[in-house]
Amino acid sequence: MTLKPLLLLPLCLMAACSSASLPSSKVSAPVNNAQSTPQSSLAAQSQPSEQRLSDEELVSYARKYLGTRYIWGGSTPKGFDCSGYIQYVYRHFDIDIPRTTAAYPSLYDQAVSIDNAQVGDIIVFTGTDPSTRRPGHAGIITQVGKGKLHFIHSSSSKRHFGVTETDYYNSGYPKRFSKLVRVQ
Template sequence: MNKSYRIMFTASLLLIIFFESNVSASPTIAQKINILNTKNISQPSTKKTIDTHKMIAFAKKYKGTPYAWGGMTSKGFDCSGFIQYIYKNFNISIPRTTASYTQLFDNSVPLKNAKVGDLIVFTGTNLKIRKPGHAGIITEIKPGLLKFIHSSSSKKHFGVTETSYYQSGYPKRFLTVIRMPNPSKKEY
């Protein structure tokens, strides 16, 4: 007999004996019945995981897509529109603008703990304003190498491109890395 059915049968039998004997149960018996009903009954897992390799491969399909301020489609993306588009295809909800990424700062991790698929957040071009202004998705991490994909408005790397973090001006603009958890139903 299945273990959960045995537990349920035993608990039911104890309840029948209790009610048939017309005796009030002491707290210890009631506690034991509750333990029998709940112990070793596995709950289905609601945790979903993301295949980051598939997500990065999907993101790289858009390399070369032009930058479009406010863009959220494959015809043109701004940085946050691109990120939202990619994450949305993997059931991850994220705020629409980089300025709103401060809502996600509770999920921040140190740069040294970054993983592929994490969100990397930078200031805008004005380094004195230490607020989110640009972001990308980390695509590769090796010792001394961190790459991220993003939609850039710069003349040098216009549109969706992959950038090597340490060989760019981005370290000066770095704010945080945000660990994007499992798919979420929260809407931003």
């Protein structure tokens, strides 16, 4: 019996959301301030400026996939990795998001403080390897408020496998926080 495939599995899972970037255009959907309950914020590129995509629409659509299984490299409702899920959700609203987490920080100009998080922001984390600060996981902010920050993501962890919603402050994610990306 060989352990080589078993030893490679954790390595593959760690790299799942940080693979090489595919070409993608920069997002140009403005985001307004959000409260603890979803309100109006995102405007899809293809919609007239009078029509706005509300936070509620975005969050409701994202939550439709809660429980969908995690599949490395997955980008459909049959299974998602974290960046495939984010891209799928935003693509539904004609908003172009890069395919990999590795591409997120370099494609956006505005770094946002975690204290200024808004519903619809993309929250980027390092991978699970503590020796590197390279982006390796991401999610979409679904709820903000005093002491409250929730995000939805596709997770490969044993505890929360697949699309799940996580309370940022009551998880291990704060130590892995890398950047908050404002979709604009």
